[in-house]
Amino acid sequence: MRVSFNVNGEDVTADDVWPGESLLYVLRERLGLPGSKNACEQGECGSCTVYFDGVTACSCMIAAGQAQGRTVRTVEGLAEGTGKGTERALGTVQEAFVEAGAVQCGFCTPGLLVQTDDLLERTVGAGMPAPGDAEIREALAGNLCRCTGYEKIIDAVHLAAERRAEAGSGA
Amino acid sequence: MEFLSPSTLEEALEAKSAHPDAVPIMGGTDVMVELNFDKRRPPALIDLARIPELAEYGPDGDRTRLGAGVPYTKVIEHLSGTAPALAKASRSVASPQIRNRGTVGGNLGGASPAGDAHPSLLATDAAVELASVRGRRRVPVREFFLSLRKTARRDDELITAVLLPEPSGPQQFAKIGTRNAMVIAVTSFALALDGERRSVGTGLGSAGPTPLRAEAAEEFLAQEFDWENGRSPSEATVRRFGELVAAAARPIDDQRGSAEYRKHALSVMARRALSWSVTDYRKGVTRCA
Numbered sequence: 001m002r003v004s005f006n007v008n009g010e011d012v013t014a015d016d017v018w019p020g021e022s023l024l025y026v027l028r029e030r031l032g033l034p035g036s037k038n039a040c041e042q043g044e045c046g047s048c049t050v051y052f053d054g055v056t057a058c059s060c061m062i063a064a065g066q067a068q069g070r071t072v073r074t075v076e077g078l079a080e081g082t083g084k085g086t087e088r089a090l091g092t093v094q095e096a097f098v099e100a101g102a103v104q105c106g107f108c109t110p111g112l113l114v115q116t117d118d119l120l121e122r123t124v125g126a127g128m129p130a131p132g133d134a135e136i137r138e139a140l141a142g143n144l145c146r147c148t149g150y151e152k153i154i155d156a157v158h159l160a161a162e163r164r165a166e167a168g169s170g171a
Numbered sequence: 172m173e174f175l176s177p178s179t180l181e182e183a184l185e186a187k188s189a190h191p192d193a194v195p196i197m198g199g200t201d202v203m204v205e206l207n208f209d210k211r212r213p214p215a216l217i218d219l220a221r222i223p224e225l226a227e228y229g230p231d232g233d234r235t236r237l238g239a240g241v242p243y244t245k246v247i248e249h250l251s252g253t254a255p256a257l258a259k260a261s262r263s264v265a266s267p268q269i270r271n272r273g274t275v276g277g278n279l280g281g282a283s284p285a286g287d288a289h290p291s292l293l294a295t296d297a298a299v300e301l302a303s304v305r306g307r308r309r310v311p312v313r314e315f316f317l318s319l320r321k322t323a324r325r326d327d328e329l330i331t332a333v334l335l336p337e338p339s340g341p342q343q344f345a346k347i348g349t350r351n352a353m354v355i356a357v358t359s360f361a362l363a364l365d366g367e368r369r370s371v372g373t374g375l376g377s378a379g380p381t382p383l384r385a386e387a388a389e390e391f392l393a394q395e396f397d398w399e400n401g402r403s404p405s406e407a408t409v410r411r412f413g414e415l416v417a418a419a420a421r422p423i424d425d426q427r428g429s430a431e432y433r434k435h436a437l438s439v440m441a442r443r444a445l446s447w448s449v450t451d452y453r454k455g456v457t458r459c460a
Binding site: 020043046057062063143 | 172173176198199202203204207208218244265266268269271272
């Protein structure tokens with residue numbers, strides 16, 4: 001089947017899609033967007049997290065056909081500006097993860113970035129206070145880091161929240 | 172494999188009637204696991220995500236009608252007052268990403284004995300709305316689960332909604348797992364006190380081949396409880412209630428827990444849920460007085 005949708009602001013079409021394959025597979029193998037990672041394929045690890053019509057979801061649990069006409073934003077779409085890869089500057093959340101050393105093997109990072117971006121959108125981005133440790137842990141409960149680098153990840157979320165709040169108040 | 176994408180319920184029901192072995196998909200949190208791991212190759216998928224009616228919720232007479240496609244996140248945000256036990260159970264489902272997609276309708280369709288929504292639906296005497304080209308019918312959740320993963324749903328039917336009675340007393344849900352998130356229940360328990368009818372509802376998850384009720388425990392507590400003033404039941408009554416809940420379980424030993432542990436955990440959860448509920452009930456009695 002043919003599947004067309006919008007990903008990171010661009011209208012895309014994938015052909016010869018098997019109806020049972022996942023959105024994750026379409027993104028990685030048919031559209032050249034390998035940022036979302038394929039790990040557990042059962043919604044347990046969160047490394048394939050994307051925005052699907054504005055709501056975060058595991059892209060391994062969305063059938064390709066369900067994406068028809070929808071809007072998807074992947075970790076690639078968190079970067080600033082336009083273009084591919086290093087043509088774009090890192091976004092606030094991405095920058096904070098690098099600075100805080102919240103990246104070890106990097107496999108869980110894309111999912112954590114998207115889920116963190118969503119948490120910040122719903123909190124500081126909506127004029128609410130920055131999330132505390134408990135709220136951060138709850139929001140990231142579905143994202144597993146097998147390097148167990150959680151402390152630095154939580155530091156990075158605090159840092160990103162501060163930066164986004166500053167950017168918001170300056171605007 | 173065909174991918175059917177109806178945009179109205181009528182189209183979906185016609186599709187299900189024409190392809191009774193087609194598998195409905197909504198949030199995909201169960202169906203996609205089976206597809207990803209080659210456990211299932213249905214001849215067709217019916218995507219229900221484009222049918223507006225299934226994503227709606229609101230009053231229906233003296234009940235709340237929860238469309239089968241409403242994700243857990245919305246249940247938590249909007250139904251904490253009208254369906255407290257279900258909202259509590261929804262909070263315990265997996266992770267935010269899964270709660271954004273998974274639905275009560277899908278939970279009922281899969282009919283896993285561990286399904287997080289089931290105990291609260293049993294305890295509160297909710298009903299399942301089933302639809303086919305032949306019409307719609309409502310089946311009490313208490314009559315819906317027949318045997319391991321088998322339900323009263325016929326092959327040509329789709330689950331379209333759940334009918335949630337208005338609460339008339341405290342409702343609780345408790346669940347045992349190795350961590351708070353991403354856990355399939357080792358065992359779980361829901362309790363609903365109905366002050367109007369002076370009746371008690373229970374629901375037990377991961378405690379047998381289907382979600383179960385502890386009817387003897389319900390009758391015992393309905394007799395013993397001080398419905399007038401909400402005085403705390405005696406220690407012996409609380410203990411007996413826990414024992415009767417555990418006695419209703421028919422658990423197995425598996426990788427998540429032993430049968431013996433499950434029974435023990437159920438008696439503990441039952442006692443705790445009772446004590447939380449009595450406290451809440453008393454607050455209600457005081458408020459009304």
